[in-house]
Amino acid sequence: MTEISFGYTDGDVDTNQSATESLNDMVAQRYSRREMIRNGSVALTGAVFGGSVLAACDSPSIDSDPAPVVTAGTSGNTSAGRIVTLTSTAIDNTAVTGHAWTQTGGPTVTLTNPTTPTASFVAPAVAAATVLTFAYAATDGSGNTSSVTTTVTISPAALGFTAVAKNKNDVVTVPAGYSVQIGARLGDPIANGVAAFANNGTDTNYAQRIGDHGDALYWYGLSAAGARDDNASTRGLIVQNHENINQQYLHVAGATSTGGIRPEAEALKEIECHGLSVIEYAEGANRQWAYVQASSFNRRITPNTPAVFNGPVRGTDFLKTAYSKDGTAGRGTINNCANGHTPWATNLTCEENWAGYFRRSGDNAARSAKELTALSRYGVTSGSGSYGWSTVIASDAANTTFRRWDARATGADALADFRNEPNQFGWVVEVDPYNPGAAPRKRTALGRMGHEGCWPGNFVAGRKPAFYMGDDSRREYMYKFVSATAWVAADATNADRLAMGDKYLDAGTLYVAKFNADGTGTWLPLVFGTGPLTATNATYPFASQADVLVNTRLAADAVGATPMDRPEWTAVNPVTGEVYLTLTNNNASLRPLNGTDAANPRHYNDPYGTAGSAQYGNPNGHIVRLREDGDTTEALTFKWDIYLFGAGADLDPANINLSGLTADNDFSSPDGLWFGRPQNASGLVKPVLWIQTDDGAYTDVTNCMMLAAIPGTVQDGATKTITNTGSGGATATQATRVGAPATAATLKRFLVGPVECEITGVDSTPDGRTLFVGIQHPGEGGTPAAPTSHWPASQSGSAGATVRPRSAIAIITKNDGGVVAL
Incomplete structure (x- = not known):
């Protein structure tokens, strides 16, 4: 007989002196230790949480219906942004009628299915290892309840995927554990009654179809009722730019002309494929995404859409044309590349390489010396204009849709022709995505250039x-615009969104950046009457602030800004406020061996292809970053360094591959940039930075790509002197500021695109669980008879040999439902 020893107890459950096994013992025999709480991304993290059996009492009860015996997981570990599943078991003589998971400690999370045995949550952002506690309770039919507690330790966010290998496949390649869906594609109808896209060159009415060359994009949330909701993640609007066209695929057998005259129907298609789109998206069952063809929000803004001008240049002679005799109105927007957004929920689309669309030569005698200087500086010098739209003879003689692209001075004055039409482009354009009837507003206070993005700094009340901007051309500049009005936080929710744009974007100071060799920098004001920006300037005599803003490049030249290696996208770290700028590349003719500087330091050769064709200059590009002194957007000085240098992993680590890139993260020609949103773990504490490429220098090795990074901070590296090489064997040294080397933990290749594409445009839903990525101009080198890509048809299997490629949005989700990249 088993000996029983007694001690003091204040509960009559202990009065049973039988040697019968305790309830704990019986349960332990029947139910071994098991996994009760686990990370939803085990395949990526290897984390397995152990389980234990926890009982509500220590020995059997004389009650004929004892409380349930419940189990829950013991402590486990995961990291921010990942799915955690809480699993429980309840054993009772009768049916268990109630389950309840509740959080009892740590940063608050939202539990999914908390009244079932299995609940889950997304691990929150944390700066250091943090413990969360949860209680599980089970209730039986007699009302008896038992509960136990378990803990989960959350570590800071980490890149939680295996790097994608470089490849030249005709699909979007993503890491294991992720899926790709296809969103809206070139030609997809966006209104009722518009025919499905045939994709054979016969389609028309692109004013009600998705445009070509999808570029920068941004998500604007919608509530279930269709109102603005900045935190909505299952229904929203995507505003996407349509930068350019693959002209050959828009027509049955490619573009045509007769005697140098383009057909009206062909030219109209091409024009309407430019601009931007506002399209509603919704998540359906099983996380399947689709755009909503009949949405009342859907809208195309093309180069033919009426627009208005605001700011200092509005109503001046610079904008007066035969269409806008008072200089206040315009038509549409073109060559829209990067973007920006505002806290009041409007979209900023940016007109980039617009100059080449205009026909303008042979009229020098009718132009002033100032005009000729300005036209030359902006590249408005073509004898035909891109695509030859100005040659169209419209069926309606009063229709100036095509004549506007002829910028020659042919009439008696500017009101009789379109000599000033180029001045109507090169602006930042504000669009209200929630109001399809509101005309776009061109914000002239932000200057006229090849705008590549207009990203807001971190807004602080008072x-x-x-707003930070690049000018996308080699040896152009980086700019910022500082509003004249201090931020009022309540304005973020003002329903008159474009009026908020009037308040903050129509008056202020435009600055251009000067990068000093010692890692400091200065913002130089572009203000008429200061320094060389006067009527006595020998190169270009400025007449007014409007003149400075129309001819921003000439003003930046005059004040001595630093010419950069093709400034493109800007992005702002939502935590630190540090500003990142991609410098896509440069060549030896524009950045010679003796023409480097600390911010643009490299000159080298990256041989292309098996023949080893020379590519001297800075063919792989780099990313510069800066931090405003005092961490204020109003600062006039800053600190800077070079965050990453693009390079193949096999290039000289001492002078070219200065960031220590490996096969898992080497890249070339950085272009698109975007930080994770601060509503989820990818945009908090140490936000994830997405880097996209538009590459011609490394496409002998791989298609264009997108990488995920967790950057450090400005000047976390050191000063380094490198040796540059020229084509004749000459060398020269250059000192520069190098950021901390990349590691497998801080930079990984996340995606590789299809053949001949550019990866451009990225945003996520606010919860970070769905990523939208623009895939632009796949198969751009092919012909209608022999396309060189068949994407997106190729994404789901083999496609026919003549299936034409289409720019489209790739929608990427993590299979376990967690935050993408983490």
Whole structure:
């Protein structure tokens, strides 16, 4: 007989002196230790949480219906942004009628299915290892309840995927554990009654179809009722730019002309494929995404859409044309590349390489010396204009849709022709995505250039906000615009969104950046009457602030800004406020061996292809970053370094591959940039930075790509002197500021695109669980008879040999439902 020893107890459950096995013992025999709480991304993290059996009492009860015996997981570990599943078991003589998971400690999370045995949550952002506690309770039919507690330790966010290998496949390749869906594609109808896209060159009415060359994009949330909701993640609007066209695929057998005259129908298609789109998306069952063809929000803004001008240039002679005799109105927007957004929920689309669309030569005698200087500086010098739209003879003689692209001075004055039409482009354009009837507004206070993005700095109440911009051409500049009005937080929810744009974007100071060799920098004001920006300037005599803003490049030249290696996208770290700028590349003719500087330091050769064709200059590009002194958008000085240098992993680590890139993260020609949203773990504490490429220098090795990074901070590296090489064997040294080397933990290749594409445009839903990525111009080198890509048809299997490629949005989700990349 088993000996029983007694001690003091204040509960009559202990009065049973039988040697019968305790309830704990019986349960332990029947139910071994098991996994009760686990990370939803085990395949990626290897984390397995152990389980234990926990009982509500220590020995059998004389009650004929004891409380349930419940189990829950013991402590486990995961990291921010990942799915955690809480699993429980309840054993009772009768049916268990109630389950309840509740959080009892740590940063608050939202539990999914908390009234079932299995609940889950997304691990929150944390700065250091943090413990979360959860209680599980089970209730039986007699009302008896038992509960136990379990803990989960959350570590800071980490890149939680295996790097994608470089490849030249005709699909979007993503890491294991992720899926790709296809969103709206070139030609997809966006209104009722518009025919499905045939994709054979016969389609028309692109004013009600998705445009070509999808570029920068941004998500604007919608509530179930269809109102603005900045935190909505299952229904929203995507505003996407349509930068350019693959002209050959828009027509049955490619573009045509007769005697140098383009057909009206062909030219109209091409024009309407430019601009931007506003399209509603919704998540359906099983996380399947689709755009909503009949949405009342859907809208195309093309180069033919009426627009208005605001700011200092509005109503001046610079904007007066035969169409806008008072200089206040315009038509549409073109060559829209990067973007920006505002806290009041409007979209900023940016007109980039617009100059080449205009026919303008042979009229020098009718132009002033100032005009000729300005036209030359902006590249408005073509004898035909891209695509020859100005040659069209319209069926309606009063229709100036095509004549506007002829910028020659042919009439008696500017009101009789379109000599000033180029001045109507090169602006930042504000669009209200929630109001399809509102005309776009061109914000002239932000200057005229090849705008590549207009990203907001971090807004702080009482401080004047800033917007950061690149000018996408080699040896152009980086700019910022500082509003004249300090930020009022309540304006973020003002329903008159474009009026908020009037308030913050129509008056302020435009600055251009000067990067000093010692890692400091200065913002130089572009203000008429200061320094060389006067009527006595020998190169270009400025007459007014409007003149400075129309001819921003000439003003930046005059004040001595630093010419950069093709400035493109800007992105702002939502935590630190640090500003990142991609410098896509440069060549030896524009950045010679003796023409480097600290911010643009490299000159080298990256041989292309098996023949080893020379590519001297800075063919792989780099990313510069800066931090405003005092961490304020109003600062006039900053610190800077070079965050990453693009390079093949096999290039010289001492002078070319200065960031220590490997086969898992080497890249070339950085272009698109975007930080994770601060509503989820990818945009908090140490936000994830997405880097996209538009590459010609490394496409002998791989298609264009997108990488995920967790960057450090400005000047986390050191000063380094490198040796540059020229084509004749000459060398020269250059000192520069190098950021901390990349590691497998801080930079990984996440995606490789299809053949001949550019990866451009990226945003996520606010919860970070769905990523939208623009795939632009796949198969751009092919012909209608022999396309060189068949994407997106190729994504789901083999496609026919003549299936034409289409720009489209790739929608990427993590199979376990967690935050993408983490």
